[in-house]
Amino acid sequence: MIRIAVDAMGGDDAPHTEVEGAVAAARELDVRILLVGKPESVRHELARHPHRGLPIEIVPASEVIAMTDSPTQAVRKKRDSSVHVAAKLVRAGDADGFISAGNTGAVMATAYFILGTLPSVDRPALAAPFPTSRGSVSVMLDVGANVDSKPAHLEQFAVMGEIYYRAIFGTRRPRVALLSIGEEEVKGNELTREAFNRLKKMELNFHGNVEGRDVFAGTADVIVCDGFIGNVALKISEGLVEHIVTTLKEGLSSTLRAQVGAVLARQAFQDFKKKMDYSEYGGAPLLGVRGVTVIGHGRSNANAIKNAVRVAAELARCKINEKIEQELDAVTAAARS
């Protein structure tokens, strides 16, 4: 049975949400859960959910990483944090992967420090799902693990993203594209022009450049970019959704007539919110580290935690890191010959 370590102390509402999501995962998915955190707090939360007979155990960790801790502090100073302990379980082979909804920078740094990168990978990449108008999901990477990427890094991101997309979304030949500012090959900046040149020679279903407006249109399945760009794209999207929800709410409560309308249309709004909801998509895997790592949003609800466990379990089950190694070795061999 696949074993997933869950950082019980990570999210804004930890360990409440983490424990609820972990119990749901243990009940609904074929996984054993290692709940990592302060034993008293975790046990207290666990007591609130019926879990007899479920494959859940508690692994103690005495420290908690705060949202305000810097990645360096998290890695160097808090060596018994729940993230540290969860990553060490993976390194020791006692877990097949771990998830955390904690401080993203700290989780990435800890995973990187404890697990290291795969031999063929220069830099790990964080892969975030975006819902699209086609009803499909586009995955963008990197969304913030690295900045100032070189073309060779984008090449590796493309390979890792494609394997991840196949594993989780079941598409046999995902369309891989480069995020740029024009569709033609010559458009973009120095980085994307050279990366385009490399990607078009690879064994990929390469779709060329896509622009920002194509991301939510579902024009491509895997969208490759430098982590600075990807992070701005992700955060501006989150900010815009918030802005729109606020603006709509204000409008819909401004008159009695609008209020009645909003009540009648409630189901439609709930469906809309569900479609916009990141929690359905199960977090963002940090690809390229030596061990399955999935990072959830700080505001993850129990459903998001459960889905992150599902994604981590599927990535472990399909041996994603072995596949990444094989394919990157093939790319290197092809480049040499």
Next chain:
Amino acid sequence: MIRIAVDAMGGDDAPHTEVEGAVAAARELDVRILLVGKPESVRHELARHPHRGLPIEIVPASEVIAMTDSPTQAVRKKRDSSVHVAAKLVRAGDADGFISAGNTGAVMATAYFILGTLPSVDRPALAAPFPTSRGSVSVMLDVGANVDSKPAHLEQFAVMGEIYYRAIFGTRRPRVALLSIGEEEVKGNELTREAFNRLKKMELNFHGNVEGRDVFAGTADVIVCDGFIGNVALKISEGLVEHIVTTLKEGLSSTLRAQVGAVLARQAFQDFKKKMDYSEYGGAPLLGVRGVTVIGHGRSNANAIKNAVRVAAELARCKINEKIEQELDAVTAAARS
């Protein structure tokens, strides 16, 4: 009276929308309009609007730049295009500025080629308005005039953006920020870290770094970034708004109950659409060229055209380019001393 040349052949629906917007501008604003385009088409459209006594004249241009023309083609091959002629009116001093809702790349290239840059400016920048949850407008620049910017370019963008913001939005000390992926000075990439270092020493109301999620929150008035980043940010926002409107519309027409709700809440939706509507904000000025140039969205409606004329007129009236020259000279002098 300020004279603004209007590219009558630019937008998706030209010259229909352009002429309607130009007539409204001539009626409501204190400006003389030079409608540049194919005389028969423009005259035909003009006949549909009462305009007797309004300060409007037609300036003939025999060619039209298509949305599919490359910037190079537009500049080199179509020397009698409406954009070319409009820019030449500005260069000759026969107009105080020009606006176009045409092919953005072609308009930028033509303006750059015909007008040149201001002596103190290395690279022009396109400044796009974003509506915010505070009800204010944030201006982001550059959103696509340049890529691979250097720190000195971002410094110039900051100065130009600040002057533009003061001129159009009337804020005495606009908050200027750098678009990055973390608030702390050390966060970001090579470009932003060096730019941060320069901006904090300048005579600006410098607000430090903002993240993607702050753009629509209205945390800063002027947001400075490289044109690749800004273009992705702008386009992904446009794409997301479309995605959300489509998703909501589908939901609201899915059941009779939701349909009735949508009818009752119609005013709220219309207010929402108006708030999201770029047309209120009057297009994006191309700052740093030697002559006022304002570029509208290809899907500009008549109101957007009128507002672009208003912005161009205000920039001409306040002598924005003289101010940019003065302030950049002061920056250079300060750097030397």
